[in-house]
Amino acid sequence: MRYSAARVLWEGLTGHKGWTRAWRDPEPKPQYDIVIIGGGGHGLATAHYLASIYGQHRVAVLEKGWIGGGNVGRNTTIIRSNYLLDGNEPFYEFSLKLWEGLEQDLNYNAMVSQRSIINLIHTDAQRDAFRRRGNAMILHGAGAELLNAEQVRREVPFLNFDNARFPIKGALVQRRGGTVRHDAVAWGYARAANSRGVDIIQNCEVTGFRIENGKVLGVETTRGYIGAGKVGVAVAGNSSRVMAKAGMRLPIESHVLQAFVSEGLKPVIPGVITFGAGHFYVSQSDKGGLVFGGDIDGYNTYAQRGNLPVVEDVCEGGVALMPIIGRARLLRMWGGIMDMSMDGSPYIDKTHIDGLFFNGGWCYGGFKATPASGYAFAHLLATGKPHDTATAYRLDRFRRGGMIDEKGVGAQPNLH
């Protein structure tokens, strides 16, 4: 079924009787060409591109709970491609381009909204670093603008310009950055993949791999054994646990990132703003809630909840930057489990087990990567070769010293 304004009108007039399931609810088949573990944004996107670009149709996505229940369902919805390093920027720029055509590709309005992202500058050194980054972005075709303090004030006059502990001295802006309605991304990919024959199987937890002679043959699940030519793992928040079933140790630690939303407010903030002197970034949803976040709690955890000190830290940054939100109220806070890698950049790679592929370590940048991650993982699964934009995301890079460390904090996951 195609979605359109005409269809909405017609259904409205005829009692909404014609709407059908957005995706089927199939029983698992005994064997697939490719099994994707993880029905999150990345897994579903992988399935969609496998079917739509790489002509793979015997594909299943296995989800232990309900699709979109991981980090695609609990993030701050930001998209951008404002990276510095060569290993990252082409990939994120590819992702942004895919976002730009997503709705037409999926026939689903995920509300991709390119309302710009403003990274504030508070020191001269920060300006130097952002100049370097802005230039890298332009070289990669991503676009960037460097604003001075006066220009920033004109764009976002409600920030704290006159009584700030760390004055705003400028900003790096990417006009193409913005936000997306996050749940809709999962649903849109699921519906599109489903329409091309992909089986999306919910409530199906993988309990083990069947590996013989160094080759993966399939997966054991709570709904029985499922054979697979290839298995792709995209289980953000659970990577170490799932890959341990295949006997692997990963360069990953799992941490919790809290995110927050305020009560609904009439429009306050035009785009995305990130504070350069504290842990705070914010946008406003179409519903009117301020959506914001900050730093991870900083300790290993698999509990989807954080603690109060980080909440306070984020709100301190928020009110320090935007004194107008002191009387806005925080409505809801939640936590998502981030697979923090050892250099802050992800992995999309084959493993030493034939037919077993891994996608993970997205730290807290996985949402914006969803389309490109799916595309690149689909490419790797279908062709056995890394996608051109994802050649740096190898698991062996630490042996070579080829870290992709945007923040420059080293092998300490909680600092990335």
Next chain:
Amino acid sequence: MLIPHPILGLRDAQEFTYLGDASLLDRPDGMAEGASEAFHDYLYLRDNPAGEHRELWFHEQGDRSWLVVTRNTLTHEITKAELARDVALARRGVK
């Protein structure tokens, strides 16, 4: 979170700085054969368990002790906290 400091009793985790897996105590010998591989595994690979985890916390806003805390990563329950110094000395004794 509250950390049961072996000397000071329950102290707010906010007073501490977190480092990570307590396996960082087991630094390989830099002068040994195969040090490169040993350091790779030491620095980059993690068990990252969902359950009991031994980890290093520094009591930065307290007595400046490094602690080895045994904490469950699913429940956050802390079952043990030791001075890292004691743990490290004990390990050296074993070697």
Next chain:
Amino acid sequence: MTQSNRLNGGQIDRAQLLRFTFDGQSYSGHAGDTLASALLSNGVRLMGRSFKYHRPRGPISAGSEEPNALMMIGDGARVEPNTRATVAELYDGLTAKSQNAWPSLKLDALGINDVFSNFLTAGFYYKTFMWPRAFWEKFYEPAIRKAAGLGRLSMQEDPDCYDKGFLHCDLLVIGAGPSGLMAALTAARAGARVILADEDFRMGGRLNAETHELGGQSGADWATATLAELASFDTVRLMTRTTVFGAYDHGVFGAVERVSDHLRPTGDTRPRQTLWRIYARRSLLCAGATERMVGFANNDRPGILQAGALRAYANRWAVTAGLRVTVFTNNDDGHRTARDLAAKGVEIVAVIDPRAEAPQGDWRVIRGQVVDTKGRLGLKSVTVRGHDGRQEVLQVEGLGVSGGWNPNVSLTCHQRGRPEWREDIAAFVPGGTLPVGMAVAGAAAGDLSTHGALRGGAEGAVASLEALGISAKAPELPEAEDAPVQQTPLWYVGEGKARKWIDFQNDVTVKDVKLAHQEGFVSVEHLKRYTTLGMATDQGKNSNLGGLAVMAELTGQTIAQTGTTMFRPPYTPVAMGALAGRSVGKDFKPTRLTPSHHWAEKQGAVFVEVGQWMRAQWFPQLGETHWRQSVDREALAVRKSVGVCDVTTLGKVDVQGRDAAEFLNLIYANGFAKLAVGKTRYGLMLREDGIAMDDGTAARLAEDHFVVTTTTANAGPVYRHMEFVRQCLRPDLDVQLISTTDSWAQYAVAGPNARKLLQKIVDPEFDISNEAFPFMGCAEITVCGGTRARLFRISFSGELAYEIAVPTRYGESLIEVLMAAGEEFDVTPYGTEALGVLRIEKGHAAGNELNGQTSAAHLGMARMVSTKKDSIGAVLTRREELSREDGLRLMGFEAIDSDTLPAGSHLFAEGAAHRPETDQGWLTSACYSPHLGKPIALGYIKQGGERIGEVVTAANPVEGTSVKARIVSPHFIDPEGARLRD
């Protein structure tokens, strides 16, 4: 306007008349009123508009769960949007305005959405607005954003302040209804340290809203007496207006106390609210229960309230929503509303009860259901269908609805708790793993009678204290109502074509849930996200279960099988300002001042934030109109004669112990074991991954005593790292560390005349001649007639230079002395800008070069990493990508025919296309070199060491510039270091 709907009795102070306005209209109420009760007393039922359809709405509750009666309260910068009129305390002069309505609450233009509601069903926006592509951002989205949102911020800085604090107790009792009061009393009498917190401004909970008697006195009187006893214990803290909003790990709770929200703003130094972190060894949740509505056609009109709320308004506030009222209930409790309102003289038109066993009363009881209502801006009539099939229209202004009660389990879910279904009360009760140390009592635990609440509170307190080793005895319980719950679940009425609301604020109806089911959004989380059910400001307290019940019916499963209702913090929304506390504005982070700060202020210095420090950036002199003039002058003065710069901010760590040298040998990549006493050495500190962490110096004051310096930014992390190495890696070494950054005021004295200047202040018994005190010397000396000092002959500028340190209290005096003694040399104070120029000219790496991505080899220091010893980072810095011969090298760059050479420019071979593949490096730091008379820079470029003399392009497209630059040695000044040794 008169208070036409005011009844007799109530817990209000009729002697105090309070005036207030709502949408410009003046009204009056009494002390003890909430804004909602005061408006109802004036006959105002219309108080808000819903989110999507802009339906006219009145309050449904008398508490913090209110989804409809949200307003903007206050004036000017103090306007607080989305404030629940049902809990806003009335004060004289309060101003309130309606929100989400234009031009007025009564004539809201977007009420048109209600007409088109057939097209605006759940998730409709995912299916349309896609064509043409550009229209989403240009047209559809802006229109949606403008219509969306609830209240409006003032867009002015919040003028109020907020405190934060910490409290500790044995038992935290959350909620001061019958169970909470009894629990607190039990614990207090046992000598425990108790905190009793309640969100209301009057403790007592439902006791204030009911007419039951407790041990022969009214519930409210019993509460008053109990509170008086509690107040007599100095181990008890009673906290009214305090919402415990979150349960965090290990018994830490977040609570917000509204200190002065209920007062007319006075402008004194009182905070508006205080955020408390409560550390409780045990907690008892006595949060009561929330009554649920029933889904029936047009169940959202102003005048339709929870039956219990209608009763609370009558009993506590002496107010009725209308003079003719009916009640629709599936349980016996609803009948109490009729009884209490009738007793206050309100006409009870009928009680509608679908149950066969509906009790009889002094009023008409209709066995049947409500199937429709009328009254656009306020309820006018309800249509009832009797079980006998007869339809009847009742003319009423108020309708109390009771669909049963939901225990307030929110806080039990904040960690791992998953509520469990209890069939007998048709509600979720606390289940799963509760927060550590938490127990639940009273209605929150599903114990819905007053007697049950009292007993639960007492027993809960006894058990909680027992776990702490405190023995407590349950007090004798006052005699109280103990009626069993009699109800037959009723989630929605099948009859009626009009919409039946489940989530009032977000306009989610029974039909929307059915559509979600039809489209496969069956999981509770999918239902919630697809329809926005439960995402409103009431956090789903009023709606979650209703939606779940409809879904259960559609899937043919039980409610327990379908899912559960979970809650996250906060229990009710919390002001951002309270969570930020005092750490806002200039107080966002503390400010550290250097010893020369006051002196520099007097000189008119321009300051800059460097981490938490404020440092003098430059010292403008009369006639200088541009910062470059000042900075050039300062830098040249150092090269020509002598300058002084406050470098106290550099981290200082005192390293002592028999094994101090061996310790330094491990933390630095270069060797330290053989450093002689009285000598200083530059040290390169690597992280274990072989990337440069920091650089600095270590001075050996004695065999077993070193002073280590770090960069300003890394003082904290380096100290922590050193302690890690000391305690975790080499506990066998005898080393003691302590930070002394603030202890010593330290100044760089640099320039050809540095020694001459210092000789004027160093006490004569110390010989600092070049021979006696050569480059890299260090010594403990005295200056100015006996003041203890430390002298280091080190140089950041490349000139003959020293750093001199004195106890910080003498720091300001020292710079005055240096200025006075240096007058003959034209001594010049210089700031961080000139410091930067000097170090770039000398090719010293700093923060921009040590950015956490560069190895020893990149810095050109690969050979410094000793292969003769084990040191942190030595192994991994040799990995191929970090040490390759053709890799990046730190080089110098000189601008050619350009007056700028911006840091952050990317480097390309001359004539090469500017593409990612041809990118060869970047400029890290840049300045105008007054010494060389041109812009220079440091930067990393591939194979830099082999390319000296080559001209490259420094491209800076983000600012539209592209400059030619020549690659040179990073040491622009005195590469042989002769000046240092002079």
Next chain:
Amino acid sequence: MTEYRLFPRTAFGAESAHSVSIAGVTLTERPDVALASVAARTGEAEIAGTMAELCGGPCGVGQYKEGAPFSTFWSGPDQWFVLADHAAHETLAAELQARLGDRASVTEQNDGWVVFDLTGNALTPMLERLCNIDLARFEAGQAQRCVIEHISSFVLCRDPGLSYRLMCGRSFARSFAHAVETIMASVAAQAAA
């Protein structure tokens, strides 16, 4: 002989101590206090005994022992801070080093920290808004390191509810005093209401 002389200033850049009183509560800087830190060398934990002799009694974990001429508090395992009168003991570190010899590492801290005295009636409402200490259990003679408005501090109890010593890094003095004084004013206003 050099003709120049150095003169001390307080942490506030003044010649006399910073002192503020609000509604009966007083915060006073104590520039007249000399400080040194003492850490036992490995295997020399028994210097605790010598410390006890010097400071008028043993000073165990979390304790603050006032004596004359030396007071001391525990700051970490086998580590103490010693306080004395600055005029008489400006070279406190050297004095202690002489007494302890190579059994301890002694470091001068005179100007590393600023000492404040906080006195008045019912200080609990103030301190509970400043630091995470269980004040009902914080008795005379106890010491605790904690964070006050993001500033690393020591709180020493002399008389519960009535008299405390607060210490912060010298460079933080102005921010620290501002934080304390802000709460003094807030609590005074709340008490008056």
